[in-house]
Amino acid sequence: DGGITQSPKYLFRKEGQNVTLSCEQNLNHDAMYWYRQDPGQGLRLIYYSQIVNDFQKGDIAEGYSVSREKKESFPLTVTSAQKNPTAFYLCASSTTSGASYEQYFGPGTRLTVT
Amino acid sequence: QKEVEQNSGPLSVPEGAIASLNCTYSDRGSQSFFWYRQYSGKSPELIMFIYSNGDKEDGRFTAQLNKASQYVSLLIRDSQPSDSATYLCAVKYSSGGYQKVTFGIGTKLQVIP
Numbered sequence: 001d002g003g004i005t006q007s008p009k010y011l012f013r014k015e016g017q018n019v020t021l022s023c024e025q026n027l028n029h030d031a032m033y034w035y036r037q038d039p040g041q042g043l044r045l046i047y048y049s050q051i052v053n054d055f056q057k058g059d060i061a062e063g064y065s066v067s068r069e070k071k072e073s074f075p076l077t078v079t080s081a082q083k084n085p086t087a088f089y090l091c092a093s094s095t096t097s098g099a100s101y102e103q104y105f106g107p108g109t110r111l112t113v114t
Numbered sequence: 115q116k117e118v119e120q121n122s123g124p125l126s127v128p129e130g131a132i133a134s135l136n137c138t139y140s141d142r143g144s145q146s147f148f149w150y151r152q153y154s155g156k157s158p159e160l161i162m163f164i165y166s167n168g169d170k171e172d173g174r175f176t177a178q179l180n181k182a183s184q185y186v187s188l189l190i191r192d193s194q195p196s197d198s199a200t201y202l203c204a205v206k207y208s209s210g211g212y213q214k215v216t217f218g219i220g221t222k223l224q225v226i227p
Contacts, residue, residue, distance in 0.1 A: 031213070033215075035217075040122075040219070041219060042118075042202070042217040042218055042219040042220065043158075043202070043217040045214070045215075045216075048212070048214070050212060050213070056212060058214075090157055090158070096213070100146045100148075100163045100165060100206070101146060101206055101213050101215075102146070102148055102160055102163045103148075103160070103204075103215060104160060105150075105157040105158050105159070106157060107156070107157050108156075108157045
């Protein structure tokens with residue numbers, strides 16, 4: 001089965017701790033993305049990567065870090081510098097050829113920081 | 115910042131009716147347009163994409179694009195209670211050699227049995 005997996009589904013952390021969210025895809029997509037979704041708000045782009053060993057900041061990158069060492073994997077670290085880390089985190093991937101670049105999403109990780 | 119505007123709703127339609135969801139975007143250079151369905155607590159699921167002016171049909175869904183008016187819509191025919199969800203409009207554009215997508219806040223659709 002081809003798809004995108006994110007783990008864990010739910011994550012609870014204490015304030016001041018760093019936490020890493022996993023994202024893996026076996027769709028052979030070059031591009032991967034991290035979004036954050038808060039209640040009543042649209043998806044906001046955190047980081048994206050269109051090729052291995054290269055990534056770019058999105059609109060709300062402060063307090064987050066990523067790596068792209070393998071095509072299949074794009075982990076996101078939420079650091080203690082992120083002021084409001086509690087949110088629903090979504091990973092997506094897409095091709096970089098063709099006209100559309102449609103993105104496909106993983107099931108998401110719901111992070112709660114107290 | 116590229117903008118994508120949607121009415122948050124809720125939009126209520128009776129079962130069997132046509133639901134019409136609308137979206138406007140700010141960047142005239144936008145290239146591709148997407149509709150996602152998101153059930154409560156779940157991740158977005160791609161329904162359709164369109165990149166040429168006009169209509170694109172897929173089953174009960176029709177996407178309509180008017181680039182001159184910077185407007186894209188999604189029609190759902192014969193609406194079913196299972197169509198009740200939030201529908202996200204997304205727009206792709208180029209920025210600094212990268213392809214990026216901006217999402218609207220989504221329109222909540224309620225199909226009343």
